[in-house]
Amino acid sequence: MFDSRARKVALFGMAERTRHTALLSDFLAGKRTALARAISIVESQRDGFEDVLHALHERVGAAQRVGITGPPGAGKSTLTAALVQGFRHNEETVGVVAVDPTSPFTGGALLGDRIRMNEVALDPGVYIRSMATRGSLGGLAVTTREVVDVVDAFGFDRVLMETVGVGQSELDIAAAADTTIVVLVPESGDSIQAMKAGLMEISDIFVINKADRPGAERLAREVDMMLHFRSGRALKNVSAKDSASWRIPVLQTVAESGKGVSEVAAALDQHRAWLEASGELVRRRQSRAAERVREVVGRGISEHVWQERGGEAILQEALPDLLSGQATPYEVAARIVRAVTG
Amino acid sequence: MFDSRARKVALFGMAERTRHTALLSDFLAGKRTALARAISIVESQRDGFEDVLHALHERVGAAQRVGITGPPGAGKSTLTAALVQGFRHNEETVGVVAVDPTSPFTGGALLGDRIRMNEVALDPGVYIRSMATRGSLGGLAVTTREVVDVVDAFGFDRVLMETVGVGQSELDIAAAADTTIVVLVPESGDSIQAMKAGLMEISDIFVINKADRPGAERLAREVDMMLHFRSGRALKNVSAKDSASWRIPVLQTVAESGKGVSEVAAALDQHRAWLEASGELVRRRQSRAAERVREVVGRGISEHVWQERGGEAILQEALPDLLSGQATPYEVAARIVRAVTG
Numbered sequence: 001m002f003d004s005r006a007r008k009v010a011l012f013g014m015a016e017r018t019r020h021t022a023l024l025s026d027f028l029a030g031k032r033t034a035l036a037r038a039i040s041i042v043e044s045q046r047d048g049f050e051d052v053l054h055a056l057h058e059r060v061g062a063a064q065r066v067g068i069t070g071p072p073g074a075g076k077s078t079l080t081a082a083l084v085q086g087f088r089h090n091e092e093t094v095g096v097v098a099v100d101p102t103s104p105f106t107g108g109a110l111l112g113d114r115i116r117m118n119e120v121a122l123d124p125g126v127y128i129r130s131m132a133t134r135g136s137l138g139g140l141a142v143t144t145r146e147v148v149d150v151v152d153a154f155g156f157d158r159v160l161m162e163t164v165g166v167g168q169s170e171l172d173i174a175a176a177a178d179t180t181i182v183v184l185v186p187e188s189g190d191s192i193q194a195m196k197a198g199l200m201e202i203s204d205i206f207v208i209n210k211a212d213r214p215g216a217e218r219l220a221r222e223v224d225m226m227l228h229f230r231s232g233r234a235l236k237n238v239s240a241k242d243s244a245s246w247r248i249p250v251l252q253t254v255a256e257s258g259k260g261v262s263e264v265a266a267a268l269d270q271h272r273a274w275l276e277a278s279g280e281l282v283r284r285r286q287s288r289a290a291e292r293v294r295e296v297v298g299r300g301i302s303e304h305v306w307q308e309r310g311g312e313a314i315l316q317e318a319l320p321d322l323l324s325g326q327a328t329p330y331e332v333a334a335r336i337v338r339a340v341t342g
Numbered sequence: 343m344f345d346s347r348a349r350k351v352a353l354f355g356m357a358e359r360t361r362h363t364a365l366l367s368d369f370l371a372g373k374r375t376a377l378a379r380a381i382s383i384v385e386s387q388r389d390g391f392e393d394v395l396h397a398l399h400e401r402v403g404a405a406q407r408v409g410i411t412g413p414p415g416a417g418k419s420t421l422t423a424a425l426v427q428g429f430r431h432n433e434e435t436v437g438v439v440a441v442d443p444t445s446p447f448t449g450g451a452l453l454g455d456r457i458r459m460n461e462v463a464l465d466p467g468v469y470i471r472s473m474a475t476r477g478s479l480g481g482l483a484v485t486t487r488e489v490v491d492v493v494d495a496f497g498f499d500r501v502l503m504e505t506v507g508v509g510q511s512e513l514d515i516a517a518a519a520d521t522t523i524v525v526l527v528p529e530s531g532d533s534i535q536a537m538k539a540g541l542m543e544i545s546d547i548f549v550i551n552k553a554d555r556p557g558a559e560r561l562a563r564e565v566d567m568m569l570h571f572r573s574g575r576a577l578k579n580v581s582a583k584d585s586a587s588w589r590i591p592v593l594q595t596v597a598e599s600g601k602g603v604s605e606v607a608a609a610l611d612q613h614r615a616w617l618e619a620s621g622e623l624v625r626r627r628q629s630r631a632a633e634r635v636r637e638v639v640g641r642g643i644s645e646h647v648w649q650e651r652g653g654e655a656i657l658q659e660a661l662p663d664l665l666s667g668q669a670t671p672y673e674v675a676a677r678i679v680r681a682v683t684g
Contacts, residue, residue, distance in 0.1 A: 292675075
C-alpha cells in the first residue's frame with residue numbers, strides 16, 4: 001500500500017497527498033466511515049476521485065465479484081440476502097452494491113426489497129450500498145464499476161452486485177463481475193422470452209427463482225435448451241476453452257425460504273475454481289483493466305476537448321445555427337474536432 | 343437538398359460525392375431500397391455514414407417522433423401496430439424502428455410480436471425496421487438515434503420507436519423522441535413498482551394496456567398519484583412551463599382489440615400541439631442537436647486518440663504491467679492522455 005501511495009504522489013503531486021492521505025489510511029485500517037466516504041467521492045466523481053482509485057487499485061481483485069441480474073420481480077434482492085446469510089454462516093464478509101432503478105425524485109420504490117436487505121444489513125460483516133441510476137448516458141456504468149472496485153479493495157471476501165436489467169445495465173454489471181448469475185421466474189412467460197436471449201450472453205449461472213410456482217421445470221428445460229443451442233452456435237465466436245469447459249448450470253431456488261440457495265453458493269465456488277484453473281479469470285481481469293483505461297482516457301479527453309480546448313464554447317456559439325438549419329451537427333462536430341486535433 | 347449536398351461536398355471532398363450521390367438521389371426520390379441501404383450504412387457505421395447523415399439532416403424533424411417503451415410483456419408491439427393502423431386510416435405514413443433485445447445468436451425470440459407487426463408490414467405506407475442490440479457500450483444508443491433520423495428524413499408523417507426497457511435503452515429512446523409513451527400492464531404489480539419511478543421521468547403519456555384485466559384501475563390511480571407527487575417535487579428542477587402546462591394523461595387500452603387506441607392517438611396530437619405552442623419542441627430539438635454534436639465529436643476524438651495518436655499501442659504495450667500490478671489503469675490512462683494532449 002505504501003508503495004502505491006508513493007507512486008500516486010509521484011504521479012499527481014503533493015496537493016493530492018494532503019487531500020486524501022487521511023481518508024486512505026482510515027480505509028486501510030478498515031474503518032467503515034472511510035469506505036463510505038471513498039465510495040461517495042468515486043460515485044460523485046469529486047476532485048481527486050481517480051487518485052483514490054489509483055491508490056486502492058492494488059487491493060482490488062481479492063474478492064469474488066458476483067453480478068446478480070434479471071427482470072424486475074424475479075426476487076434478486078431476496079436471493080442476494082439469502083446468499084449473504086449463507087456466506088456469513090461461513091464467516092465470510094460480504095459487500096453488496098445494489099444498482100437501484102429508482103429515480104432521485106421518488107425515492108422509496110424498492111422499499112420492500114430494502115426491508116428484506118435490512119435483515120442482513122445490521123450484521124457488521126456485511127456492507128450494503130445502494131446506487132441511484134442517473135439519466136446521463138454512460139455515467140452510471142462507469143462509476144458503478146469503480147464503486148465496486150472500492151468495495152472490493154476494502155477486503156470483503158465476496159462482493160455482490162445486484163441490478164435490475166434488460167439492456168445496458170446488466171451488461172455493465174456483467175463486465176464488472178467475475179461471475180454473473182441471471183435470475184428468472186416461472187410465471188413471467190412471454191416477457192421472459194424477450195429477455196432470455198440477451199441474458200443468455202452474460203450468464204455464468206442461471207437461477208429459476210420462485211421455483212415452487214408452476215412452470216419452473218418447463219422454464220428450466222427451455223433455458224437449458226437455449227444454452228445448448230447457443231453453445232453450438234457460439235463456438236466460432238468464443239475460445240474453445242470458454243465454451244467447452246464451463247457448463248452453465250440451471251438451478252432452482254425458493255429464495256424466500258432459502259431452498260436451493262446453498263446450491264447457488266456451491267456453483268459460485270465451482271465457477272471461481274474454473275475461472276482460476278482455465279485462465280479465464282486472468283483474461284476477464286485483463287479485459288476489465290483495458291476497459292478501465294479506455295474509460296479513464298475517455299473522461300480525461302472529454303474534459304480536454306470540451307473545457308480546456310474550448311469545444312463547449314464552439315458548440316454554444318453554433319446552437320442558433322443548428323436550430324435554424326444553417327449548420328448540421330456533423331459540420332459543427334467537424335469544426336470542433338479540427339479545432340482540437342489540428 | 344442540393345444546397346445541403348453542395349455543403350457536404352465542400353466539407354468532405356469529391357470522394358464522398360461519388361460514393362453516396364446515387365444513394366442520396368434515390369433516397370430523395372422516395373425509393374424504399376435507398377432507405378434500407380441508408381439505414382444499413384448508418385447502423386453499421388460504414389465509411390461515409392456521417393456524410394449521409396449530414397446530407398439528410400435538413401429533412402429531419404418533419405415527422406412526429408414517438409417513443410414507446412415499457413417492461414417486457416406490456417404489449418408495446420401490439421399497441422404500436424394498433425397505432426399504425428389508426429394513422430393509416432387517416433392516410434398518414436408511418437415508420438417504425440423497433441429496438442430488439444434479441445441477441446444475434448438466438449434470433450427469433452420476439453417472433454410473436456413480429457407476426458403481429460407483419461399485419462401492418464405489408465402496407466406500402468408503413469416501413470418497419472428492427473434493430474439488434476449490441477454488447478458494445480453506448481454503440482446501440484448512438485446509432486439507434488441516427489437511424490431514427492434517417493427514417494424521419496425519408497418523409498413519414500410519424501416515426502414510432504419501440505423499445506423494451508428498464509434503464510438505459512428507454513432513456514435513449516426518450517432522448518430521440520418528441521413524445522414518449524410509457525406502457526404498463528395491471529398484473530405486473532411489484533415488478534412494475536421498481537420501474538415506475540424511472541419511467542415516470544421520461545413519460546409524456548402513460549398507457550395502462552391490457553386494461554380489461556384486474557388491477558387496471560388501481561394501477562392507473564397509483565400512476566396518477568406518483569405523477570402528482572413528482573410534479574410537486576420536480577418543480578425546482580424543471581422550468582415552470584414544462585411541469586405546469588402539460589398534464590401527463592394516464593390512458594387505458596386493450597391494444598389487442600383496439601379499445602382506447604384512438605384516445606392514445608388523440609393524446610399524441612395534443613402533446614404535439616402543446617410542444618409547438620409552449621416552445622418545448624424547439625427546446626427538445628436544440629438539446630437533441632447539441633447531444634448529437636457531442637456524440638459525433640466523441641466518435642471523432644476517440645478515433646483520433648486510439649488510432650491516429652497511438653493510444654491503442656500504448657495500451658497494448660501496458661497490458662502485461664496492468665495485469666501484474668506494476669501499473670494501474672489510472673497511470674496508463676494518464677500516460678495516454680499526456681501523449682495525446684501534450
